[in-house]
Amino acid sequence: MRRILVIAVAASALALAGCGGDAETASPDATATETETTTATTPAETAPTVTTPAETTPPNPKPTTIVIVVDQGRPRGGIKRPELDKGEKVVLVVRADAGEDVHLHGYDIEKPVTPGKPVRIPLTVDLPGRFELELHHPDSVLAVLEVRP
Structure with missing residues (x-):
């Protein structure tokens, strides 16, 4: 009986350690990826349009x-x-x-x-x-x- 109890406790400990470790590791990475993606796309979406001089300079009129x-x-x-x-x-x-x-x-x-x-x-x-x-x-x-x- 003692053997079954030790095996059950060990299996529970491994299961909890595995779930907790994966959850802690998975959540920060997923959050970091989401944050990096949001940070990387936000400036491109909100960046102002830059006008170059070539676009605003009128062509030379013909004589x-x-x-x-x-x-x-x-x-x-x-x-x-x-x-x-x-x-x-x-x-x-x-x-x-x-x-x-x-x-x-x-x-x-x-x-x-x-x-x-x-x-x-x-x-x-x-x-x-x-x-x-x-x-x-x-x-x-x-x-x-x-x-x-």
Whole structure:
């Protein structure tokens, strides 16, 4: 009988030790895993959206192109009078059947003319005021650029 009692007590002790040890070991690990998972996912879910400069910078606008066709020394359709804003990029394109050169006063830009071939004058209008574009020999005004401040 004593043997049965010792075996029963030993078996009970082992059973309690096994359950208690597993329960104590399992619970902290399970809790730690849950905590780690919650901690790892929470910042990603609540992190603010970061805007990069590339997303907020507008693309460079295309330059304004002003085309002037010259027939017999005179601008077709009359003198052009474009209104521009200071800092605007512009390309003047002159296609002349005669003349020696095209001159933009105030900016001191002068380009030779070859009849039948376009003359391109790219510039940024950074001076406010009115500026004449002339065809020299024959002398005629092709355009008056008005640059607003």
